[in-house]
Amino acid sequence: MxxxxxxxxxxxxxxxxxxxxxxxxxxxxxxxxxxxxxxxxxxxxxxxxxxxxxxxxxxxxxxxxxxxxxxxxxxxxxxxxxxxxxxxxxxxxxxxxxxxSHTSDLHPWFEESRLNRTNAKADWYVWANPLPDGSPPNNWPAVFGGRAWEWNPTRGQYYLHNFLASQPDLNFHxxxxxxxxxxxxxxxxxxxxxxxxxxxxxxxxxDSKLRSNPPNKVKNEHLAYAVNPYDMQEHRYSKSxxxxxxxxxxxxxxxxxxxxxxxxxxxxxxxxxxxxxxxxxxxxxxxxxxxxxxxxxxxxxxxxxxxxxxxxxxxxxxxxxxxxxxxxxxxxxxxxxxxxxxxxxxxxxxxxxxxxxxxxxxxxxxxxxxxxxxxxxxxxxxxxxxxxxxxxxxxxxxxxxxxxxxxxxxxxxxxxxxxxxxxxxxxxxxxxxxxxxxxxxxxxxxxxxxxxxxxTHPALREGDIAFLKSAEPVLAFRRTLGEQSLLCLFNLSAEAQTLAVSGIPSGTELEPVSHHAALAGKSMQLGPNGYAFVALDTGRRVSVK
Incomplete structure (x- = not known):
């Protein structure tokens, strides 16, 4: 099943x-x-x-x-x-x-962990000593802005939070x-x-060694700055x-x-x-x-x-x-x-x-x-x-x-x-x-x-997918399972497109959920944001231009 x-x-x-x-x-x-x-x-x-x-x-x-x-x-x-x-x-x-990945800072686990460095849950969150100048252990930013490290004076350490400071990260190590x-x-x-x-x-x-992330070179080639500094790093060590x-x-x-x-x-x-x-x-x-x-x-x-x-x-x-x-x-x-x-x-x-x-x-x-x-x-x-x-x-x-x-x-x-x-x-x-x-x-x-x-079309739930060659803005692919095959065509634009299709038998009708689409011989008309589904025999070859 x-x-x-x-x-x-x-x-x-x-x-x-x-x-x-x-x-x-x-x-x-x-x-x-x-x-x-x-x-x-x-x-x-x-x-x-x-x-x-x-x-x-x-x-x-x-x-x-x-x-x-x-x-x-x-x-x-x-x-x-x-x-x-x-x-x-x-x-x-x-x-x-x-x-x-994290809890609230009001979770009992964190409330215990933050008390000192020797309690039963002292190592349940990501704690790190400050650098000699008192700054955080590395350059990791938080998704919601600012550094991903928050100072806890009771322990004299920083804890990691990838999101809000009130969302401390659990230590899965x-x-x-x-x-x-x-x-x-x-x-x-x-x-x-x-x-x-x-x-x-x-x-x-x-990263167990808490190494600093490198800059996001791909982003920085195109942006003088980012709305969120989080996007200016490649997060090589802080996740994944x-x-x-x-x-x-x-x-x-x-x-x-x-x-x-x-x-x-x-x-x-x-x-x-x-x-x-x-x-x-x-x-x-x-x-x-x-x-x-x-x-x-x-x-x-x-x-x-x-x-x-x-x-x-x-x-x-x-x-x-x-x-x-x-x-x-x-x-x-x-x-x-x-x-x-x-x-x-x-x-x-x-x-x-x-x-x-x-x-x-x-x-x-x-x-x-x-x-x-x-x-x-x-x-x-x-x-x-x-x-x-x-x-x-x-x-x-x-x-x-x-x-x-x-x-x-x-x-x-x-x-x-x-x-x-x-x-x-x-x-x-x-x-x-x-x-x-x-x-x-x-x-x-x-x-x-x-x-x-x-x-009613198992090919869409479980079938293989094979993309056809087609020029922008048309996306074309087939979904196939056993004897069932569907040709799927999408005009991803606000302008009408005319496609030359071959391999579709004469008299074939489009599936009823198709929209802004018409098939006449070897010509497929797709209106703005139009799309068409065509049921085909599995072995039939089709092409789209």
Whole structure:
């Protein structure tokens, strides 16, 4: 039997912004339960819950103070159990964020570790002596700005934090830390979770010698400065260390004790993300899937999509990617790729068709099925520490995290009866679920249709992928499994394209989910952001010019 996750579709729920049930303006677990039929109606296989564990919320839950407790902001362990049960009753798996590269500075582990150099958890975090002049031990920067080292006068040492100073990094070189993390995962697996999305999975280990990073020569050749100094380094020693692979094998061994569970690792490394994705998922004894940020940036060319996919499967033929175009960390793709389109609706449809036809699994981010654009926020409306620090050049992540608009009428469109933690603006309000439910031609209706259509084509879930030679802006490839083969053509531009195709039998009709596409003899017309799917015999040769 095929593993459910291989080629499956995961729907990311950002709990703060999905549905509020108690009027405090923040989404919660009972709210998610109330909206499960919406998720089930899409036809996805799984829900990924962004952090729900106890946290002071300095980084919106990515700073955990108790790994075994649900934050009261979202509900209780009983609510969690109810959510898993309700999702399973609808045939939907549930995975959850595990943020274990670092904790909150309010976690009991760190509160003990910071007391002195001799306590039982003294070596559970990354501590280092200052240089003779009192400065940090090396040049590592933090992702959210400033140095990655914070002084602790009680110990007379610095501790490492790759993100906020209130997010100290765990020391994975310590076997006790590895075991404690695995015990946390076991707790949730025994509670019925179907797996984990592993946050910053390549940040677990640091260079044990604490060597300084070299400059990012590629970036510095083009930029006199960076908005964030973090981008001015090649992070050779502060993350993505070779010791990581052995620990990921321990994670897989644990998951294998719970048949049917899965893992999705987040790889954040601009220099070698595709290579690490392949390494971390190859061999059948590491992670099940990984995703990087290659398709979460501004690039929208045929060459970009083709090279990254080919590089992945060349580096790890038996590895498995999980592709996504939007998530809680980046601007929504309808806005990010707007320069390549005349119509946000056409772009939303094309993006869905593209990501759902690539070889790998898929992650859809809540609101993507509505075609939501990035929310334009004022500085005083921000909550994200990154956006607050680097405004206005980098507005942070709040713009993709604003609440789901559910009902017709005025904002916040049924998300809450109180004041939402982030505002719902008119551009998002008008794309509400209720209005799109009533429109057979809406983006939401399209998502349901193409997800249903994809389930009838196993070649899209598990088949091989072979790219055809085609000139920009056209991306062309075939997906093949057994006797089933699909030709997939995408015009990644705002201008119409005419293609000369050969090998398609006369009278062939395009698959019904094709859009802005017409086939006449050997001529394929693709309108702005148009795309076409053509069912072919496996052995038939085709070409595109």
């Amino acid at each position: 095929t593993e459910w996750w291989r080629g499956g579709v995961i729907y990311q729920v950002y709990p703060r912004s999905f549905q509020d049930s108690n009027g405090d303006g923040v989404g919660d677990l009972p709210g998610i339960i109330a909206r499960l039929d919406h998720i089930a109606g899409l036809g996805v296989d799984c829900i990924w819950l962004s952090p729900i564990t106890q946290s002071p919320q300095a980084d919106m839950g990515y700073d955990v103070s108790d790994y075994r407790e649900v934050d009261r902001l979202f509900g209780s362990l009983a609510d969690f159990d109810s959510l898993v049960e309700a999702a399973h009753a609808r045939g939907i798996k549930v995975i959850m964020d595990q943020v274990v 310590n076997p006790e830390v590895q075991q404690a993390v695995l015990d946390v995962m076991r707790f949730w697996l025994e509670r019925g979770i179907d797996g984990f999305r592993l946050d910053t999975v390549n940040y677990y280990f640091h 260390q070779p010791e990581n692979l052995a620990f990921l094998k321990r994670v897989r061994a644990l998951l294998d004790e719970f048949p049917g569970t899965t893992s999705v690792g987040e790889v954040g490394d601009s220099h070698k993300s595709v290579k690490l994705m392949a390494e971390y998922t190859s061999g059948g004894d590491t992670l099940h899937m990984c995703y990087g940020f290659d398709f979460l940036g501004p690039q929208f060319t045929a060459a970009h999509f083709r090279t990254r996919i080919e590089q992945f499967f060349k580096a790890g033929p038996d590895g498995w990617p999980c592709w996504s175009f939007s998530n809680h960390d980046v601007p929504r793709h309808v806005t990010r790729w707007a320069p390549f389109s005349q119509s946000p609706t056409d772009l939303a449809r094309q993006a869905a068709a593209l990501v759902l036809s690539l070889r790998g699994s898929v992650c859809l981010y809540q609101g993507e099925e509505l075609g939501l654009p990035e929310t334009d926020l004022l500085f005083e409306e921000l909550t994200d520490p990154r956006g607050i620090r680097f405004w206005p050049e980098d507005k942070g992540r709040d713009g993709c995290r604003t609440p789901m608009p559910w009902d017709r009428g005025d904002a916040p469109n049924g998300f809450t009866s109180g004041k939402p933690w982030l505002p719902v603006k008119p551009a998002q309000s008008m794309l509400n679920v209720a209005a799109q439910n009533a429109d057979a031609n809406s983006t939401l209706a399209f998502y349901r249709a193409i997800l249903a259509w994809r389930k």
